Amino acid sequence: MDIIIILFSLTFLICVAYRGFSVILFAPIAALLAVFLTAPELVMPFFSGVFMERMVDFIKLYFAVFLLGAIFGKVIAISGFAKSITAFTLKVFGKNNAILAIVMVCAVLTYGGVSLFVVAFAVYPFGAELFRTADIPKRLLPATIALGAFTFTMDAFPGSPQIQNIIATSFFQTDSWAAPWLGLFGGLFIFFSGLFYLHWRRNKAIKNGEGYGNNHINESDEEIQEALPKPLIAFLPLVIVGVLNKALTDLIPKYYGEFFDFSKFGIQGLNDLEISKLTAIWAVQISLVLGILSVVIFAFGHIRKNFISELNLAINGALLATLNTASEYGFGAVIAALPGFQSVSDLISKTFNNILVNEAVTVTVLSGITGSASGGMSIALAAMHETYISEALRLGIPNEVLHRVASMASGGMDTLPHNGAIITLLVVTGLTHKQSYGDIFMMTGIKTAGVFFIILLYTVFGIV
Secondary structure (H helix, E strand, O other): OHHHHHHHHHHHHHHHHHOOOOHHHHHHHHHHHHHHHHOHHHHHHHHHHHHHHHHHHHHHHHHHHHHHHHHHHHHHHHOOHHHHHHHHHHHHHOHHHHHHHHHHHHHHHHHOOOOHHHHHHHHHHHHHHHHHHHOOOHHHHHHHHHHHHOOHHHHHOOOOOOHHHHHHHHHHOOOOOOOHHHHHHHHHHHHHHHHHHHHHHHHHHHHOOOOOOOOOOOOOOOOOOOOOOOHHHHHHHHHHHHHHHHHHHHHHHHHHOOEEOHHHHOOOOOOOEEHHHHHHHHHHHHHHHHHHHHHHHHOHHHHOOOHHHHHHHHHHHHHHHHHHHHHHHHHHHHHHHOHHHHHHHHHHHHHOOOHHHHHHHHHHHHHHHHOOHHHHHHHHHHHHHHHHHHHHHHHOOOHHHHHHHHHHHHOOOOOOOOOHHHHHHHHHHOOOHHHHHHHHHHHHHHHHHHHHHHHHHHHHHOOO
16 A cells, blocks of 8 residues: 555656646645655655755755756857857768767757757757758657757766766765766767667658658748857867866865865854765856856857846746756655655565666666656665665675766656656657657667666676
8 A cells, every 4th residue: 555655646746747737836745645645644744854854955955056057058059159069060960960960969068068958949940950951850850859968968978067967976975977987888878879770760761751741830940051159169168167077076175175164264053064975066066157157258249138038047947947856856755755665665676686777777767757867866866875885885886886877877767758858859849749759768768778788887897
């Protein structure tokens, strides 16, 4: 019965999210419904002592990353830098390599720190034009964008500033460059497997006489040949974010040491800060601030025209994204405290004895249930990270491997139909789940396979 209650609560949340209702409202409702069905007298204590506590913890740690990432993506977009990078990349690869070109431009933008949602909006007009010119079915465009933006650069490649790669750092005391070789090989596995599938689908369409298609909606009339900033300048902020992220990851611990003691500066009543848990977050935050400043310096004339309104949009978007994920995090904390969760955890543990496989399955299942990579990973690690760390220590597995497995697993089954990024992507491209989700799901499957590929690499060769 305890497990049924949890499954009922999760199913309820999935259904309301799929129908477009905000999880900010319905995540606590779903969580407290599970508590009520378990023990009605615990509803209010769980709301104040578990849901709200964990929700605030998430906001405290990650809000600045969401906010700065949204602002960085916005200034990259309104400055014309995103269009310049896209146009340059498409020009280099040409229409004969349209799929590769779109994947690469999405990868450059996301690995450079641009929000996944911003990438979808920035790349779509050029992607649609290129697919139309190359006569590639438009229904393959969402999967192509998903491969470039939602997979290997989001959480596989080491150093990614995306939140899915940052969350694990606070649980495992690692940094965003954790297990670099595993991340690189896993990312390349996803990249080449995804490209092979998309090209196979394109060739199959050609044999069937299928082209770009007619009567599509949301078709863009935007011209790629418009006056754009020089590519060298456009790429610079992305390079700044990447280089500084790596440099600061190394410098921050050396500068502050293991702990920061406020009392040494005459400030009383504050707890010491454990720097290892904050290094990756601080490194990304500082890098994004300097990246934003570099865009403002080089494109001030473009940015100032609509800066206030666009900045407010970015802030609103960051607030919504943070509260959505934090609400799901609070929901997960409540579920993890209920008896049924321990039963589910025990079932997974008994089914998957290998600690890395256990972690991958747990994270990807919860990410799929919540429809959120960051939310699912946060839920899983909040409940299980101490168990993973102690078991990994006993087996001699570095925390960096736990980090990379968790991050990559979070971006696997999270892209089920109710995922917010997938819904946004389909709306932007003017396509439906029926038209394009099958190919998107293949990217999801390939991404999930990538997690078990790196587990195999570590188990057989000891690669970290």
